[in-house]
Amino acid sequence: MNIQVTKKFLSDSLGILERIIPARSSNPVLTHLKIDATERGLFLSGTNLEIDLEAFVPAQVDGEASIVLPAHLFAQIVRNLGGELVELNYAGGELSVQSAGFKTKLQTGDLEAYPSLNFPSHSDLTLDARDLARSLSSVRYAAANEAFQAVFRGIKFELGGNRSRVVASDGYRLAIRDFGAGQGEAHNLILPARSADELVRVLREGEVKLTLGGNTLSVAADRVRMNLKLLDGDFPDYERVVPSDIKLSVRLPAAQLKESVSRVAVLADKNANNRVEFLVSEGKLQLAAEGDYGRAQDTLEVDQSGNDAAMSLGFNAKFVTDALGPIDGDVLIQLSGPTTPAMFKSLDDSGYLAVVVPLRV
Amino acid sequence: MNIQVTKKFLSDSLGILERIIPARSSNPVLTHLKIDATERGLFLSGTNLEIDLEAFVPAQVDGEASIVLPAHLFAQIVRNLGGELVELNYAGGELSVQSAGFKTKLQTGDLEAYPSLNFPSHSDLTLDARDLARSLSSVRYAAANEAFQAVFRGIKFELGGNRSRVVASDGYRLAIRDFGAGQGEAHNLILPARSADELVRVLREGEVKLTLGGNTLSVAADRVRMNLKLLDGDFPDYERVVPSDIKLSVRLPAAQLKESVSRVAVLADKNANNRVEFLVSEGKLQLAAEGDYGRAQDTLEVDQSGNDAAMSLGFNAKFVTDALGPIDGDVLIQLSGPTTPAMFKSLDDSGYLAVVVPLRV
Numbered sequence: 001m002n003i004q005v006t007k008k009f010l011s012d013s014l015g016i017l018e019r020i021i022p023a024r025s026s027n028p029v030l031t032h033l034k035i036d037a038t039e040r041g042l043f044l045s046g047t048n049l050e051i052d053l054e055a056f057v058p059a060q061v062d063g064e065a066s067i068v069l070p071a072h073l074f075a076q077i078v079r080n081l082g083g084e085l086v087e088l089n090y091a092g093g094e095l096s097v098q099s100a101g102f103k104t105k106l107q108t109g110d111l112e113a114y115p116s117l118n119f120p121s122h123s124d125l126t127l128d129a130r131d132l133a134r135s136l137s138s139v140r141y142a143a144a145n146e147a148f149q150a151v152f153r154g155i156k157f158e159l160g161g162n163r164s165r166v167v168a169s170d171g172y173r174l175a176i177r178d179f180g181a182g183q184g185e186a187h188n189l190i191l192p193a194r195s196a197d198e199l200v201r202v203l204r205e206g207e208v209k210l211t212l213g214g215n216t217l218s219v220a221a222d223r224v225r226m227n228l229k230l231l232d233g234d235f236p237d238y239e240r241v242v243p244s245d246i247k248l249s250v251r252l253p254a255a256q257l258k259e260s261v262s263r264v265a266v267l268a269d270k271n272a273n274n275r276v277e278f279l280v281s282e283g284k285l286q287l288a289a290e291g292d293y294g295r296a297q298d299t300l301e302v303d304q305s306g307n308d309a310a311m312s313l314g315f316n317a318k319f320v321t322d323a324l325g326p327i328d329g330d331v332l333i334q335l336s337g338p339t340t341p342a343m344f345k346s347l348d349d350s351g352y353l354a355v356v357v358p359l360r361v
Numbered sequence: 362m363n364i365q366v367t368k369k370f371l372s373d374s375l376g377i378l379e380r381i382i383p384a385r386s387s388n389p390v391l392t393h394l395k396i397d398a399t400e401r402g403l404f405l406s407g408t409n410l411e412i413d414l415e416a417f418v419p420a421q422v423d424g425e426a427s428i429v430l431p432a433h434l435f436a437q438i439v440r441n442l443g444g445e446l447v448e449l450n451y452a453g454g455e456l457s458v459q460s461a462g463f464k465t466k467l468q469t470g471d472l473e474a475y476p477s478l479n480f481p482s483h484s485d486l487t488l489d490a491r492d493l494a495r496s497l498s499s500v501r502y503a504a505a506n507e508a509f510q511a512v513f514r515g516i517k518f519e520l521g522g523n524r525s526r527v528v529a530s531d532g533y534r535l536a537i538r539d540f541g542a543g544q545g546e547a548h549n550l551i552l553p554a555r556s557a558d559e560l561v562r563v564l565r566e567g568e569v570k571l572t573l574g575g576n577t578l579s580v581a582a583d584r585v586r587m588n589l590k591l592l593d594g595d596f597p598d599y600e601r602v603v604p605s606d607i608k609l610s611v612r613l614p615a616a617q618l619k620e621s622v623s624r625v626a627v628l629a630d631k632n633a634n635n636r637v638e639f640l641v642s643e644g645k646l647q648l649a650a651e652g653d654y655g656r657a658q659d660t661l662e663v664d665q666s667g668n669d670a671a672m673s674l675g676f677n678a679k680f681v682t683d684a685l686g687p688i689d690g691d692v693l694i695q696l697s698g699p700t701t702p703a704m705f706k707s708l709d710d711s712g713y714l715a716v717v718v719p720l721r722v
Contacts, residue, residue: 070654073627073654076627077624077627077628077657080620080623080624080627081624082620082621082624094655101659101660101661102621102624102625102657102658102659103657103658103659104627104628104655104656104657104658105655105656105657106654106655107654107655259441259443260443260463262441263438263441263442263443263463264463266434266437266438266441266465267438267465293431293434293467293468294455294465294466294467294468295465295466296438296463296464296465296466297463297464297465298462298463298464299462300462
């Protein structure tokens with residue numbers, strides 16, 4: 001069997017697979033990738049049992065074959081090749097890789113031992129790939145890295161019905177992004193945040209097709225298909241945390257607030273949640289922090305509105321800068337009281353909203 | 362006391378000092394920096410007891426003072442400032458830092474407890490700063506990170522007399538770079554490779570003045586002065602390792618060889634020194650490696666000369682790619698035999714030479 005393939009195409013797909021396939025495993029076959037060489041081209045696939053991934057690589061194939069190879073070694077070889085065209089030949093259990101004056105022969109692995117990966121052929125929903133990627137990236141920070149409630153390590157998808165929404169929370173803050181209208185039947189699911197990271201990486205332009213089956217979300221995008229294991233459990237009723245009774249609002253450029261919080265937070269006490277005080281009054285937002293080495297304050301002009309004339313409350317500096325991260329242009333901060341949740345809203349039509357609970361006095 | 366200083370100048374100098382001053386120390390005063398505010402401007406200094414460093418910052422100073430401050434905290438505050446101009450005020454043991462709407466007050470440290478740092482006012486030798494930096498960077502890789510002989514963790518300077526030379530070796534390989542003619546009396550010294558790294562970072566254009574005193578090399582460059590503790594001990598007589606009886610030479614583009622070695626080395630056995638075989642014959646250099654997963658080879662056209670018609674020898678791939686690192690354009694490889702040292706020479710007039718001992722069969 002002979003394969004002629006462009007180094008760049010092969011190398012790009014191997015790069016995606018390398019992120020999924022473990023470098024070491026108690027089950028060594030999982031460190032391998034599978035190449036299915038067909039008339040249409042090459043299908044490369046791999047799994048870490050949480051995520052299955054298949055990438056298509058256009059190639060000229062003479063004679064069909066399925067081969068199992070050490071994934072990271074093969075990727076490293078291809079990356080280092082000097083030529084633009086790569087020639088693969090498979091015979092007698094060995095794969096030869098040739099390019100320019102270079103030639104290598106690799107022992108292939110046990111095809112029978114490799115897990116069978118199945119990707120669905122139908123789809124339940126179609127979304128814009130960039131919208132989905134951007135929305136997941138916007139809320140990702142709010143998911144917990146460690147939490148006794150596993151659902152907080154995931155991102156909730158609310159798809160179909162009347163909306164497309166992703167939500168993340170770690171119990172202290174919440175990030176929501178709405179994108180596009182809903183279509184068809186409603187689907188709610190919780191995807192592990194780490195799997196969402198890998199999904200974001202493969203999403204490019206165009207459409208992405210989603211399929212829901214049992215505890216798996218399957219995704220088909222441009223040249224890549226994935227099966228992503230879902231989290232069990234119920235995502236908490238986050239809508240009751242979103243405040244409705246707004247006492248005071250301020251508006252200012254998000255970038256300006258972000259820089260100011262970072263500046264003041266240098267003096268904040270790391271052992272007291274990086275507490276930064278927000279004091280709003282008379283069209284000014286004063287930020288202040290105090291720690292072992294001294295005290296810092298910064299004053300910003302803001303556009304103030306609402307019934308209350310002034311309010312003072314403390315936030316974890318990192319929670320504020322995280323909440324501001326996805327906001328371009330101005331941020332609208334809506335305060336419901338000194339100890340009740342505050343909202344950080346984007347004023348463009350990005351559909352992004354963050355809720356942060358103030359620190360106790 | 363009042364100081365007006367440009368944020369960028371202050372921030373750049375703090376960046377240099379932050380690399381030297383430890384973030385944590387059993388002697389907490391060492392985590393501080395000292396500011397000497399004088400009519401001429403600010404002198405910032407710090408030490409890790411291996412390296413003392415002083416940086417000059419132009420500033421408008423009203424009233425002289427010496428202040429000791431937590432270095433990393435101060436650097437972080439300055440880096441985060443929004444304005445271009447910074448105003449410092451010192452009164453009652455507190456330093457206030459102001460810029461745009463931002464203001465902080467910092468507790469200063471105990472000036473009496475701070476070690477006294479003295480930089481010499483005379484110099485023994487003057488070198489071109491860029492030449493020195495480039496030469497140190499060229500040979501740095503060959504110094505050992507760990508070695509039972511401490512001198513191998515240093516870079517030897519041979520200055521004055523009839524040459525300016527730096528040399529590094531870990532006992533398996535050697536790198537030499539000659540730069541400029543010698544001037545005045547001969548000085549030999551061994552600088553710890555890590556201190557050389559810090560020296561390279563501060564060297565810019567223009568001249569650098571060197572002063573030798575006891576076990577210290579002092580350096581005065583543009584706006585920065587350093588005292589660098591030297592290594593005791595004798596550097597081995599490296600010249601006897603440089604082969605003189607050359608049996609076979611090959612010449613080819615260094616970049617081409619470097620890529621080829623990296624390519625073939627993917628298959629090399631990590632537990633056998635990443636061994637790559639070099640076989641020279643008939644105007645060709647064939648590289649080959651073999652490991653657990655298979656075998657790779659690559660063939661390069663070379664310009665071959667010398668009395669021997671062919672030679673085969675094995676190298677640690679990393680030693681070869683390291684040796685080629687500083688070489689632009691063509692490399693001349695001079696082989697003295699299959700088990701005796703090989704030379705890798707730069708063909709431009711950079712004065713660079715590397716010696717690598719082949720692996721045993």
